[in-house]
Amino acid sequence: MDKELCILPFVGLYIRADGNIYPCETVAWENDNYYLGNLETHTLEEAWNALPMRKLRQKILRTGTCELSTPQKNSCMYLINYKLYEDTYKEFMSKVKEDGTYPFNLQVLFLERSNLCNLKCVYCCETSSSIWEKEKGVTVKKVPEELYDSKLSPYLVKLRELFLSGGEPVIHPYNYKILRFLKKANPNLRLGMATNLTYSFEKYREFFDLYSSFKESKVFCSVDLGGKQFEAIRVNSKWDIVLANLKELKKLNLKIYFNSVISILNIPYIKQFHQEMINEKIIDIDSIRYLTLKGPECMDLRHLTEDKKREYKIYILSYYAFLKAQELKKENIDLYPTNKLPSETIDLIYNFLLEKPSTSRRVDYRAELVNYISRDTLERLFLKTL
DSSP states (O other), X not given: OOOEEEOHHHHEEEEOTTSEEESOHHHHHHOGGGOOEETTTOOHHHHHTOHHHHHHHHHHHHHSOOSOOHHHHHTOSSEEETTTOHHHHHHHHHHOOTTSOOOOOOOEEEEEOOOOOSOEETTOOTTTOHHHHHHHTOOOOOOOHHHHHHHHHHHHTTOSEEEEESSOGGGOHHHHHHHHHHHHHOXXXXXXXXXXXXXXXXXXXXXXXXXXXXXXXXXXXXXSSOHHHHHHHEETOOHHHHHHHHHHHHXXXXXXXXXXXXXXXXXTTHHHHHHHHHHTTSSOGGGEEEEEOOOSGGGOGGGSOHHHHHHHHHHHHHHHHHHHHHHHHOSSOXXXXXXXXXXXXXXXXXXXXXXXXXXSSOOOHHHHGXXXXXXXXXXXXXXXXX
C-alpha cells in the first residue's frame, strides 16, 4: 500500500487557548467543523469519541486522508506511510468500530495554554497573540488554571508526547508548572515546542533547563527570514537575540527545527536564507519545516500574478536542486516530522503555487500589503516581493 494515514485521531488531541478541543492544530485552523468540545463543558473522553472525531476516523481509514489540501498534508507531523507502519494500521483497523468509535488512547497532546505573546507578527491574530488581542479591543476566552489542573493532570502522566505552543509558551508560568510536574511524574515523555526565540535566554533559563532534562526534546523555532526582514515580519523582535538563543539551544543539545511560514513576503528570499543558515551550521537541511500561509489573503502565494508564479516555480525548483545535492552529501537524514526527505517537502511550496486562490475576489497584494507593513519598509526590505 502506498497511501498515507494520519494517526493523530487515534492517539492525540489538540487543546486551544480558549479551551476548545480539536483532533489536531491544523484542522482547527482549517475547518471548525472538527470542534470536539471545550474543557469547561466536556471531558477528554467525551471529546475523544465526539461525532466529528468519529467521522474523521472513518474518512481516514476509508481514504487514507483528512480534509487538508496536499500542501498542508506535506507539512503534517503525524502523516505516516502504510508501508512503514503496517502493524499500526492493522491495530487501528482491529479496534475501531464501524461508527468511528475508538478506545480512549491519548498518547499525544498539543497544548496551547494561552495567547500570551511578546510579539505582534504581521500575519497573526488575537487568538495567538495577546498584543493583537489588546490592539483589536477584543477578548479571547481564558480557561482558569485550576480547570486545567483538574482536567489534564490525570492524563499527563500517561502521555508519550506533549507539544507546547501559544502565544509564546516559554513566557507563560503555567508551562513551568507542567514541566516540573512531568519531570517527576513522566520523565520519559517526548517534548516538542513552538517558540519565537525573541526573549532573554537568561531570564527563562529555568524553563530550558527543565525542558532539556527530558529524554527527548525538540524545539520548533518560528523563523521565516533573518535580519531586518525577520524584524519587519515578527514585530517587536530582534534578530540578534534569536541568533544568540539558537546558540544557547545548541549548547543544550536540543534538536532544533525551523518552522518557516512561506508567504508572498519571503518566498523570493527563502532559499538564500536557508542556505546561509545551513552553511553557517545553525541548522541542518533536515531541520526545516515549511508552512504555507493562507491568510491574510494579500500574503497568500495563491494570489500572486501568473508571471510571479512562473518565476517562483523556477526558483523553488532551484531550491529543490540545492536540497537534493545536500542530501547526497549527508549520511543520516532525519525524516522527522514529515517522514519525507527535505527535497520532497519542498513540494509543499510548489504545489501551493498551483492551487487556485481561496476566493474569487481579485487580490491586489501589492496595494493591500501596506495595511500590514509600511510602504517604506516594503520598498527597503521586500523589493523583490513588489
